[in-house]
Amino acid sequence: MPLDIARTIDKTEYDALWEEADECGDVFWQWNDVERRRTIPKRLGQGETRIIDLHPGLSISIEACQYWRPLHLDYHCIGEGVLLSNFYLAGDRRIINPGIQMEEDREETAGETCLCYIKEARSIEYFPAGQPLKSVGIQMDLEWLRSFGMTWDNAPSLLRLLIEEKSAKSFHQTLHRKTPAMQQALQQILNCPYQGSFKRMYLESKVLELLVLQFDQLLGKQKPSSSTLSFRSTDIERLHLAKAILQRELKHPPSLLELARLVRLNDFKLKQGFRHLFGTTVFGYLQTCRMEQAKQLLSARELSIAEVAHYVGYASPSQFCHAFKRHVGMTPSAYRR
Structure with missing residues (x-):
């Protein structure tokens, strides 16, 4: 059956495509030396995820993909108590985690790097169609970080309290753009020339180098001019x-x-x-404008809710209703009443 490339894929269809591909044996983890790879379903797009477990408490994930249709995924996210360091190499996406600290609504674009800790949150994710997406992520167990015996006196309070076990609040913090040193380390990770134990040792050294550079930004030792x-x-x-x-x-x-x-x-x-x-963010401002326009249209009572959704740029009434309730605190029908 041909795909409707203009129609957005929601979480239900996304899960169904993965389940269908799994039942057909099209997606499964393939082990190669110290890493495992899995391609995404062919009906979803093209690309793969690579996971490299360096040792307990430290791993690398490398994602490179392109979706045939835009994605709008809305689900409940339960983290694993790890700190995530992400480096975005290509493409841009938008993520909303209502209620988390610092940046609950953000755009994640090529050239950026971030640190985040998501213990439990709602995750609303928007991925574009036909755009190559590539990222490198480092997952760190907090105990692994504590094993270095580092002091975090100058770190932002949320991160310091997390490491010192005084708080476990979810947060997302975008840092400065990738530096040339970071870009070099990332390319060395992507093009590792070794295998077996040497590969693990080499990649761990590069991960530590990246984290030192990123934490140096975080701690403010490299002050922006x-x-x-x-x-x-x-x-x-x-x-x-x-x-x-x-x-x-x-x-x-x-x-x-x-x-x-x-x-x-x-x-x-x-x-x-x-x-x-x-x-506010670019998309945060766009959403505010859309919601203000939607409130005016709902109050005028000349258009149906579906027509209002279309007028302010939402692909479906359900997406509009979710966004409106998140922004205004009630459904469009309740607001109109």
Whole structure:
């Protein structure tokens, strides 16, 4: 049966495609030396996940894929009590974890790196169609981190309290862009020339190198220059132009990278500028505009809820209802009443 490439895949269909592929024997873990690989279902897209277990408490995951259709996954996420360090090499996606600390609504784009600890949360994930996605993730058990006997006095309080066992609050923290040293270590991981025990030793050394570089950013030893955090008058004008474009294109908004090109800013400065000037993310602002427009339309009572959903740019009424309830605190029908 041909795929409808324009239709969004939700969590139910996503799980069904995996189950179907598993029953047909199309997806299974293949072991090769110290790592295992698994391709994604052919009806979902192309690509694979690689998992390398270096030793108890430390592993690497490498994901490279491309989906035929856009994904909207909404599910309950239960973590494994590990700290995650992610490096995004290609593509962009949007993740919402309502209620977590620091960044509950965020765009994760190529060139960024982050640290996160998700103990338990709702996860709403949006993946684009036809866009290559690639990332390297490091999973660290907290006991493994504590074994280094490091002091965390200068670290952000949420991370320090987590390591010191004084708190286990879920959080997500985007750090600065990948440095050349990080990029080199990532390429060495992706192109490891060794096998067996040598491979484990080599990869662990590169993981430690990456974490030192990332924690150095986190601890503020590499302070960003004042020029990095300043915005020229032309930058501010372009940020306001980006804001106006989002207001005008609620139904068919540009992607983050497209918006950056339209206003002639790089995507990092666009994201940084939105937080600095407007106190929200690019997609957070877009959602706020959509919800304000939706409230006006619902109050006018001229359009059905499905028509309102379509008017403000949602692919389905159910997606709109979930987003509206999350933003406003009640369903569209309750708001209209």
